Each structure stands twice: as structure tokens, then as C-alpha cells.
Amino acid sequence: MRYLSDIEIARAAKKQPIQVIGAKLGIDATHLLPYGHDKAKVSQDFINSVQGNKSGKLILVTAINPTPAGEGKTTTTVGLGDGLNRIGKKTAICIREASLGPCFGMKGGAAGGGNAQVVPMEEMNLHFTGDFHAITSAHNLLSAMIDNHIYWGNELEIDERRIVWRRVMDMNDRALRDTVVSLGGVSNGFPRQTGFDITVASEVMAILCLSTSLQDLQKRLGDIIVAYTRARTPIYARDIGADGAMTVLLKDAMQPNLVQTLENNPAFVHGGPFANIAHGCNSVIATNTALKLADYVVTEAGFGADLGAEKFMNIKCRKAGLAPDCVVLVATVRAMKMNGGVAKPDLGAENVQAVKDGCPNLGRHISNLKAFGVPVVVAINHFVTDTDAEVDAIKAYAKSQGSEAILCRHWELGSAGTVDLATRVAAIADAGVAQFAPLYPDEMRLFDKIKTIATRIYNADEVLADKKIRDQLRQWEDAGYGHFPVCMAKTQYSFSTDPNLRGAPSGHSVPIREVRLSAGAGFIVVICGEIMTMPGLPRNPAALEIGLNAAGEIEGLF
Template sequence: MRRILEIISDLGIPEEFFIPYGWYIGKVKWDYYKEIQKNPSGKLILVSAMNPTPYGEGKTTTTIGLGDAIRRLSYRSFVCIREPSMGPVFGIKGGAVGGGKAKVVPEDSINLHFTGDIHAVTSAHNLLSALVDNHIYHGNELNIDVRQILWKRCLDMNDRQLRFVVSGLGGKANGVPREDGFDITAASEVMAIISLSRSVSELKERLGNIIVGINKNNTPILCKDIGAQGAMSVILKDAISPNLVQTLEGTPAFVHGGPFANIAHGTNSLIATEMALRLSDYVVTEAGFGVDLGAEKFFDIKCRLGNIRPSAVVIVASIRALKFHGGVKKDFDNENMEAIKKGMSNLLHHVSVVRDVFKLPVVVALNKFPKDEKKEIEYVISELKERNIRVAISEVYEKGGLGGIQLAQEVIKAIEEDKNEFSYLYDLSESYKDKIEKICKEVYGAKDVVFSENAKEELKKIEGWGFINLPVCMAKTQYSLSDNPKLIGKPEDFVINVQGVKVSGGAGFLVVYTGNIMTMPGLPKVPSAFQMDLDDNGNIIGLS
């Protein structure tokens, strides 16, 4: 690894705008963003995917490897990804720093406590929880209905036991008994706010607009009514600044922000992306899950807020993902052309959404695994090329940036040669019902949208509170284009069922629930934690 001050020097960032966290990690201060506003902006490349499978398609690995490959072509490149949460690290997913020869480093530090951002979000979130309960204990001047407190507590760990709890037991001196619960920190609205704020003033304004509960007159109580936003911003004063690390090949990388990809927008921080664009020729970033959830939110929420125009989209696919969406559940290493043919419908739908709905150049990255059959790869490439879809094989896991040269060249050609008429899916002035229907029909391919009576009532209530003209953040299974995870491939004639809505007043979007989305994951029967240990020299083993 190169020393982080060497990378800072290469980027031309004055040392007064940099906070070192040891030899290889640091923070670029948030206010440096204002210093580089007149710099020319680089090109933004979004890495997305077809609908995820339980086996992973290599989206983060492709993002990092593509950044390295572009740098090998003598351009200034920058990688921007989310911070890993320790819940999945010790649960089933493991780390989130890429894989093989396409990683950000130092991986152990990034996967664990890193610069303390997630701990800061946890503390700021729980400070607000404590202040709400303290307000109620000392007389409840705001007349908060203890049965309608919406603000849970949070923890950066998978723990299903904490999803629903009763707090305040033990008599009058210990608070007011009530139902409560915990979310994982990545699902905290504070995390979404950190990822969308570009200044301290914006941070405080967004924190102040968090809805913590409802009073007995059925109107919302905001964080600023409690008076907590100032103290919360104190805790978050460093967390707002992007974290700078590097890839295995020395490409600079911002690893900052980690909002849940279902009930929030699932991308790295806006300030990190905008800063990177002013410091490089090409910025490679990713959005959680597939095009249907991740890319749509990236365009309609993040790009809209930052007034960012993407230059191209890479859709990651793999032979085993195509087989999975073609109905295969095991034996992925066996040749199965019929399954691949069926699974292609899922990939082609995602390509169509990017190309025809959002009107952006698109390249398919076929993530090659060692046991993929040559015949299968040739079939997928020929099918895509017949439809005038750009495609390149990616071998960044095995070869690092060298294995992504073909992909990098294809992406740069797409940016330079293909038509880019990027547009948002909907106008903010449209009704929430119209926005939701556009997403479900034009992005998911649904036949219709059915709103429950509860969802209709909640929409009416939210609009009555004055929360209008906000973008929509869909909470839906990532495994299917529909709201049923079992409907793989490209389902036909399906209906999306909107079961409920809530407003994230601080983050500034409406969350629409189409299923039972867990905001506090549980651990599997054999968690990744059991594979981890420290050797006698203090080295971490089994963290990947």
C-alpha cells in the first residue's frame, strides 16, 4: 500500500483539508468540497446488476476493478463505494471491500471499525432516542403519544432478538414502559442523512426534520421540536467527511456512507461522489442491488439532489446468475444452455430499463468465473451483440485492473460514442400515486399496482402534514422484479402490492413498502463470526 499522504499529494489536496487515521486511511474534510467547485467535472459511471442471487454477482469487485482498469489506461480514476456494516460482516454476507485482486485496502480496518463513522451514526441516533424518552419522563410537554413513537434505537450488529422489545421497565424511576425496537445502524435515517448532506448546515437541517413520533392531536413531532439536532451534529462532525483509502493497485477510493438499500437509497455519500468528480477524469461507483432498486434510486434520488448527470451504466451479470434466473438452484458448474436462455430475460429487462427508460449508455460486464463454459460465454455475448448491446468479459477478481481493460475500453467508447439523453423517471410535482405507478410499471414491468387501505390512509396523512413533492424510495425484495422473491427471471402480468408508506422527513423521501422488509437482520445458523479469530501475533484470521 502507498502511504495515504502520497495519495493526497497526487490528488493535489492541501494537507489542511486532510485528517490522517494512521498510515493508510484518512478523511478529506467536508469543506474541501467548496474549494474545488470550479474544477472541471469528470465522468460518472454507475455499476449496477441484474437481480441479485444468493451467490453474489461481483458488483463491488467489478466497481473496484473497473476503476483500476481505467487508471491503467492512463486516466485519473476514482472509486466510490459504501462503508461495510459489521452486522453482515459477522453474519452471512461477510466483508464488502471487493474480492480477489480487486479490493479496497486495508480491508480488515474498513470491514471493522474503520474511522468510526458507523459508531457515530449509532450514537447520534441513540442520543435522539434517549432525548425523546427523557422528554416524556419529564412531563411530555409536546404531548407525544407513547403508542406512536416511530423512532427506534439502533445497533451495528445483526440481532433478531432486538427487533421488538419493551423498554422502561423497573418502576417509575426507570422511565415510561412502552414497546420499542432496534434497527441495524445502516437502516437508520441518520445514515441516509449523512449520505445526502454536503455541509454542516444541511446536516443540521435534515436532522431537525426527522419525524420521531406523533402527538395526541395526530400531528408529527420532529427532532427539532425535541431540540436534538445540534447535539447530534456534534457527534457527526467528522462522520460527514469522506473516508479516503486505496485499491490494491493504488487507485484512490472514497468509502463513505452506508444507507440500507431497501428503505433508503443504498449508495455511497453524495459529497464523496461530487468531490471525486472534481478530482478525476472518471468516477466509478455502485448502487445496492439490481437496476430495479439500486439504479432507479441512484438516478431519481441521488442524481436529482446533486444535479449529477451519469455518463454510463455497467450492468454486472454472470453465467451462474443467468442460470439461477433460468430456474437452476444447484449444479451451477454444469453446462445448461436452456437455463441461460431463460435467464437472459432478466438481464435484458435491466438493460432495457437503463437504455430505454433512463436513456443512458449501457455496457454489460460478464463476470467470468473459472468454471464457466466457453460455449455458455459465447452464447451470452452473441445474444447481446445481436441486440446492439455492448458487452465485455470481466476478469478483475483473478487479474485485477488488467482483467478489466476490455471492460474499461468498452465503457469509455460507450461514453464517447453512444447517445446520452438522461432523464428522471418522474417529476417531483407528480402525485405520489403516479410516481409509484411509474416505478412499478416502467422499471419493474408490473401490470398494475394495488394500494392497501392502510397505504391510502398513510399517504393522505403524510400529504396533510405537508410532506409533498418528495422522491420515492421503494422497499421491495431485491431478488425479483416483482414483490415476490420466488418469481425469478422476468415475471409477466404481476401486480405490485403497496402495503404501507412512511416519510423520511430528514432524508427527504417517501418510503413505500411492498413487502415485509426487515430493518434488523438476524444471524444465520453458522455465522461468519465463527470463522474469525486473532492469531498469537494479533493478526486477524477468517475475515473476508
């Protein structure tokens, strides 16, 4: 049997006009700023008008550590949202926008899959409403203004050796990780070493996703530290005079995007920080808006729960005053077998023992999530090769960990395949049993926050950081940044910093290579192991298969 590809399913969708989708949430057409017929931005005036509404229940979807076998976290987020609507619960979905880098690289798009997708899939995975382009432009405007300030006399006495603001682009390009700018003579400025990060790692992206208004956005942009003087005095974006123009570039991007699922249910798609190198959640303004308009909001956090969910809890919820009512942890039989030592070509054959051997990865995530005081349900994302015995093994293991696992077939059946999960999740959320609390208090020392995550979430024995890094953290504490949470940048493939170490490793070390202060976003970025803030393309990037067919339609997106 041949299954339709994601893009074939998306192209055949019977979409409703975006005004109809908005009406389901009580958004009048006058408050929708349409981008074509099937997507629109929601006006800030409308968002301001609903702040007095009662908030709905917040459901977080996260996953085990990703494997080449695939887990389907976004697919499950969409499927659960559709399932809740199917059982009569007024529900909205909140997910992130897709980055062009992984879309043309290895990961693919970020609109779900099969019969659990958000549409228009092609536009969402490409330029969408231009938010990422606006973020890239605002970021690089600040870069240009720093170099321009130095060129025209350097009134602020910036030490060119201590410029910490790099440039960004929304593409995987390893050649730009380390660069030299301003070559070519006096008219081009003063040569210096710098580099590029991918746009989703930009502090501007993090700021947009954590800001609550345009005023808050401009203040945060102004708080960005871009450089230091020879006396080690920080230079802020507002000192350069860039915060106003950056806000102008981001004015439209700040407004959440409204689209729909294949079953014509509302979905907010806004913001897109990576979870392995940034904080991995959609925007606060989109989540808060959805909570004021729907009785249930299903959102996701990037990659595995050790990254996305940890940052959702410790950064986003802390900053925005949010508290999840239930967490859904996505796992697959195939991924459990891979964690149990089975090679990818052999995943189709039944191997109950390998499933059991791989389940400790699932168990570690369950216990980690419970540490935040939130009930956890495991969603087994069904693949056609799964056997009853393998599914039963995961269910039994989840029960042994004080949780429960529910088989979901949303990829194949859409909302009909998530009725059981939706019913259980709604019951848990309505029961009000969650007692959410972040993992560490604001007043804890920065290095102790890092150690808390490393030992309690990653199960590491130690954190390796040289004197320079420890001194830097202490200096930031002395400067008034000690209350910031920490944003761990590490591989998504393992609890450790070694991407090849699967399962639930213990007793490992977490080496810190670098720390960065994101004063505008309000957190400290801790770069661990070999993680790169500018990814590279794989040997055979997805771009090789993407193109137009004879009818002028896009092929190869997934």
C-alpha cells in the first residue's frame, strides 16, 4: 500500500478562509491581517482587548531524545489538538515556525505529518509571513550600526576585540561560523574576526518570543549587550541607537500568525528558537493569546524533554507566569528499539527485548518531567511496523514509572486516532492536580543552576568549566544578572554531550565551552560540548530533493 506523502496530503487539504478559522476563536475579521486567503496575523489591539479573559488549560507536548527512527512530536501536537476539538473541547494549537536551515538540511519542516498537519504546509516551511526575515534584518541592522559607529570615530570607545554581537542568517552554512569582516582597505572599516549564527539562535529571536508588547520588545532590544570598552564597561544596543529601528523592523513580526490544521482547527504558528542552541518554544504572546481564546491550548517544546521541556519550564514559564496542566511525552516503538541497540535497517522486525532495553530513556524523561510537579502521559506515536507486543511493553514500562502510555494513530487517521489520548489529557487537565514549580530558584548562583540541570536532568556527575568561564559567571552576577535562568546549548540526541551515547547514561561529564549573556532575552546561554550555533548541512541535504514539478508545484518538502 502506498501512503500519500505529507506534501500530497497538505496540497489536497480542504482549507477554510482564515476569517472562518478566526471566528472559531471569536476573532473578528477586522482584527485579522490576511496574508493571502489561508493565513493571517492577529492585531495587537485585539490581543490587548482579551487580556481580561479567563485563561484556558495549558498542555505541553514534548518527546524522548530524537533518533533517526523519528518520534513525531509536532505531528502529535497537531493530532492531539484535533482530537480535543473532536471530543468537543474548544482547543487551539501553538507551535513554532520552521527555519530554512533544517528544512533544506536534515530535519525537514515543522508542520506535522500525515493526517495531522498544519496548513499551508509549503508556505509555513518556506518564507511564511516573513517573520524570520524581519528578525534576520533587525539583528544585522544592529551589526551594521556597531561597525558604522566605530568607522565614524567610535565615540563610545568600543574595544574592537570585545565586540560580542555576531551576524545571523537563516541557513545552515558552516563556512560562516568564523569570518573576518572589513577587509579591503580604509574605506571598508577596521578588520576584525567575527562570525555568523543561524537566525533561530539570535538573541533577537529569543527576545521576540519572550516579549509581551512592542514596548517590552523595544526595552529588551535596548538591553542587548553588543560590546565592551577597554575598561570592560558594557555597550548596549540603545547606546548605539539601534533599538528604535529594530523595533520598527519587527513591528509586524511581533503579531502572532493564525493558520489551520487539516481538520480546520485554529493554530498559532509564531517564533522559532531552536531548542538545542536556544530556548525552543513558540512566542509568549501567541501562547497567552491562545489561552485567552480557547479552553485548552496544546503547545510543543523542541527536541527531547531534556532540552525543550526543561527550557519551557525553567525559562518560558518562569518569564511569562505560565504553568502547564499536563505534559504529553511522545515516544515510538522504533525509537525505543534504536535506544535498545537495534540498527535503523532492522527496526521493522519485532524485537520486544530491544524495546524494553530502550525504555530507560523514556523513564528518565518521565521522572524529569515529574520533578516539575506536572502529570505526564506517554503518547505512543504509531508506525505500521509496530506489533501489539512491542506496544504493550511500552505501556507496561510507563505504568511501572507511575505514568500511562496511550497508543495514537493520528498520522494515519487524524483526530480519530487521538480520541483516547485527548479524553485522558482533558480529564487530567480538568482535575487540576498539577503543582508546577521551576527546577531552581532565581536567587541560586549561575554555576549552581548549570549544575542543577546537569545533575538532575542529564544525570551527569560533574560540570567541567575552566576558571575563565567561572569568573565570567561571577562577573555577571556582580553586574546584576545572577537572577537569570540558564539556557543550555547541547546536542539533542543524548542526555549527555556525546550525541552517540543513547539510552539513559549516568556518570558522565558536561563540559562547558563558552557562556554568553543574553541580557535582552533575560538568560545566560551555556554552550556545551561540540554544539554549534551555526549548523552545517549533512552530506546529502534535503535541498537535493526539493524542486518544482512540471506543473510548477513544489516537490520534496517533508
